[in-house]
Amino acid sequence: MLQDLSQYVLDISENSLKAGASRVEIELCVDEQKDLVSLTVTDNGPGMDEELLSMVVDPFCTTRRERKVGLGIPFLKQAAETCEGFLRIDSGKGEGTKVNVLLRKSHIDCPPMGDVASTVVALMVGWPDRSFVFRYAVDGKTLDLSTDQLLEILEDRNLLVLPEVAVWLRKYLSEQIEKLHMGRK
Amino acid sequence: MPKITSLEDLRKIKEQARDLTAARSGGKVKIIIGMGTCGIAAGAREIMTAVLEELDKRGLRDVVVETTGCIGMCQKEPLLDVIRPGEPRITYGNVRVEDVPMIIAEHVVNGRVVEEKVVGRTE
Numbered sequence: 181m182l183q184d185l186s187q188y189v190l191d192i193s194e195n196s197l198k199a200g201a202s203r204v205e206i207e208l209c210v211d212e213q214k215d216l217v218s219l220t221v222t223d224n225g226p227g228m229d230e231e232l233l234s235m236v237v238d239p240f241c242t243t244r245r246e247r248k249v250g251l252g253i254p255f256l257k258q259a260a261e262t263c264e265g266f267l268r269i270d271s272g273k274g275e276g277t278k279v280n281v282l283l284r285k286s287h288i289d290c291p292p293m294g295d296v297a298s299t300v301v302a303l304m305v306g307w308p309d310r311s312f313v314f315r316y317a318v319d320g321k322t323l324d325l326s327t328d329q330l331l332e333i334l335e336d337r338n339l340l341v342l343p344e345v346a347v348w349l350r351k352y353l354s355e356q357i358e359k360l361h362m363g364r365k
Numbered sequence: 366m367p368k369i370t371s372l373e374d375l376r377k378i379k380e381q382a383r384d385l386t387a388a389r390s391g392g393k394v395k396i397i398i399g400m401g402t403c404g405i406a407a408g409a410r411e412i413m414t415a416v417l418e419e420l421d422k423r424g425l426r427d428v429v430v431e432t433t434g435c436i437g438m439c440q441k442e443p444l445l446d447v448i449r450p451g452e453p454r455i456t457y458g459n460v461r462v463e464d465v466p467m468i469i470a471e472h473v474v475n476g477r478v479v480e481e482k483v484v485g486r487t488e
Contacts, residue, residue, distance in 0.1 A: 187405050194400055198434055252402040298414045305417065306400060306432035333375050341430065343420035344378050350414065352370040 181255050184294025185219060185283075188259070190302055191252040192221050192279050197307050201225030201276070204303070205313040208296065210285065210361075212319050216265075217290065219281040227275045236269065256281060263287035297353035300325070301346050308340045318360040325353065392450040394428045394473050399444040401435030407442035408462070415465040416445075428473060441484050447472050458484030 182188050189206060196204045201223035209218040228236065239254040257267040265283035283290050300314055304327065313326040330340065330349075339345055398404070398413050413430070420428055438444060441458030447468065448454045455478055457468060464482060471477045 182402075182406050187410065190400070190410055191402050191405050194405075194432075194434070255402075295410070295414075298410050301417070302400065302410045302413050302432065305413070305430055306398075330375070333372060334379050336379075339379060339382055342378070342382055342426065343417045343428075343430075344382070345375070346417040347421045348370065348375055348378055350417075352372075352375075355370050 181259065182252075182291075184291045185217065186294035186296045186299040188252070188256045188281075188291075189219055189221065189296070190299040192256065193223075193299075193303055195252065196221060196223035196225050196277065197303075197310060199223070199225040199277075201310065203311045203313070205315075206300075207315045207317070208293070209317040210293070210319070212285070215285050217283045217285045217293070220278065222276065222278040224276045227273050227277055228269075228271045229273045233269060233271055237267070253279075259283070259289075259291060263290040295354075296357055297350045300353055301350045304330075304349065305341050305346050308337060316357055316360065318363075321360050321363060323353075323356045323360055325356075392427075394450070395431060395446075395448040396428060396473065397431045397433050397446040397448070399434070399436060399438075399442055400432035401439075401442075403435050403439035404442045404444065409443040411462055412443045412445060412460055412465060415462045416469070419466050419469045423469065423474070425469070425473070438484065444484070449473075449476060452476070454487040455483055456485030456487070457482040 182191065189208065193204050193206060203224045205222040207220040236253045237257050239251050253267070260267045260281045260283050263283040264287055265281065268280045269277065271277040296316065300312070303312055311327045314324070316323045331337065334340065334345070396416055398409055398416065400409050413432070416430055436444070438458065443460045445457045445460045445468065446454055447457070455472065457479065460482065468479050468482070471479050
């Protein structure tokens, strides 16, 4: 099992990228009233046919060569189901993939959100030639950040991987996310 | 109250970076971090954060940080490889956040391999 939800988000996003997606959208929602945490990762990758789709949730049907599958998805499915939630994958060959996870926030086994900012940084620095759209919502208040938005300022993709940009990005996201949580009543 | 980080700060970083990146030379050192499920579970993301912070602190711009998937040494994750131009690829295993400054100072900057953490060497 992974430690927190932000690590799962990194893991399933890595699946998308390794499968060849050029664009990955990550949406994380915390809804206090409905007592829910929702994680959604949508990609424009090659997608999966029904056979592969039925395999990815089963750790024992995994082949070593098949990098698209592994323990990550089964772990996340188990974590979700332990918290009265579910994991759902929508995909079709040539149609991209959408992974959606819902968890009961107050459930004793619901993992903490963790260091979401580091997850975004690891993705953007690790895959500088791909595009990311990130959204974090707490009770309807949202934070949006995308590669395009950063490139509007930086004007050069090569600058995305500079350590000082990464350090700035992590700090910026951490502060903004903290602000969203602080404003919550 | 401490100053809040803003998009304006990114603009400043860009202004400072522009002339310096132009001066970059070809021979870059590469750092590769294993970011498969096994790596993430063992703390690879925290290693990546520590590497980026150390490079920023030291102002090292001619180092490229990359990630890779599972290479089948899951039990030794987190794995971190250092490749200096013209030298063997060194794989460090069971890397902890506190090992990062030493690996960067000794190996990346000074070219001295940190032998006690080495788990693989590829010519």
